[in-house]
Amino acid sequence: MPIITFANTKGGAGKTTVALVLATELARRGLRVALLDADPQQWMSRWHRLSGASANFDIVVDVSDDTIEKQIKDIKKRTDYIIVDLPGGLNPLLAKAIGLSDHIMVPVQGCAMDAVGGAQVLEILKQLAAQCDIRIPHSVVLTRINSIITTRSLLTVKMLLAEQQVHVLDTPLIERAAYRDMFNTGGTIYSMDPTRVSNLDKAQVNAQMFADEILRLVPAKIARTKATKKSPATAKRAA
Numbered sequence: 576m577p578i579i580t581f582a583n584t585k586g587g588a589g590k591t592t593v594a595l596v597l598a599t600e601l602a603r604r605g606l607r608v609a610l611l612d613a614d615p616q617q618w619m620s621r622w623h624r625l626s627g628a629s630a631n632f633d634i635v636v637d638v639s640d641d642t643i644e645k646q647i648k649d650i651k652k653r654t655d656y657i658i659v660d661l662p663g664g665l666n667p668l669l670a671k672a673i674g675l676s677d678h679i680m681v682p683v684q685g686c687a688m689d690a691v692g693g694a695q696v697l698e699i700l701k702q703l704a705a706q707c708d709i710r711i712p713h714s715v716v717l718t719r720i721n722s723i724i725t726t727r728s729l730l731t732v733k734m735l736l737a738e739q740q741v742h743v744l745d746t747p748l749i750e751r752a753a754y755r756d757m758f759n760t761g762g763t764i765y766s767m768d769p770t771r772v773s774n775l776d777k778a779q780v781n782a783q784m785f786a787d788e789i790l791r792l793v794p795a796k797i798a799r800t801k802a803t804k805k806s807p808a809t810a811k812r813a814a
């Protein structure tokens with residue numbers, strides 16, 4: 576039951592959108608997903624209210640640094656994936672969530688490279704490894720990528736991050752109206768009307784490739800033990 580946390584200290588970096596695309600795609604495949612809505616703005620909860628209850632899907636609200644550990648403990652037996660949507664900002668909840676996670680996803684907007692908020696999270700992860708020997712696998716997720724952006728410029732960004740030993744997911748999340756509309760209408764990119772939402776099919780294929788990559792990177796049945804977290808070799812393989 577892996578815990579995947581989306582973190583970037585900058586608001587608007589794309590955390591909630593990527594987290595929801597992943598969560599809904601996993602649930603569609605029959606995996607039981609719990610979404611921890613840790614953002615006081617509660618975008619996820621609002622989406623959930625609009626959407627109504629759905630199979631394989633739990634949402635947990637009012638998540639704080641004091642409560643998150645217990646909330647995860649309470650729900651973990653019933654889920655295949657726990658997905659944590661953090662608010663922006665550098666705060667105790669971020670530190671706590673990082674410590675509890677099996678994988679941290681750091682969404683960064685490809686074109687703007689709003690790297691400061693992402694870099695803050697990467698820096699915390701680096702310090703944890705250097706000072707405490709705690710290695711938490713993590714990846715940068717490029718998001719809101721313009722669909723006509725060249726593969727070459729994406730490769731350049733990946734190379735730059737690779738030079739700093741930062742893993743970047745091969746599949747970026749493309750800028751798509753469908754991903755935005757989920758929050759306005761509720762439902763998923765599979766319940767939308769293709770005649771009203773442009774490139775809906777492309778958004779679906781993108782979400783599927785994105786989920787495929789995450790499932791390969793963070794398989795459902797990873798054993799989460801202290802030894803796993805502290806072994807650099809394991810962390811490297813997982814990253």
Ligand SMILES: Nc1ncnc2c1ncn2[C@@H]1O[C@H](COP(=O)(O)OP(=O)(O)O)[C@@H](O)[C@H]1O
Binds near residue numbers: 593719748750
């Ligand atoms: N891949 C995407 N395609 C289209 N719009 C996006 C995408 N990712 C984010 N957005 C939009 O960008 C804004 C900020 O995204 P959001 O996920 O709320 O960021 P955060 O959770 O980091 O604050 C929202 O208006 C959202 O609809």
Ligand SMILES: [Mg+2]
Binds near residue numbers: 592
């Ligand atoms: Mg958010």
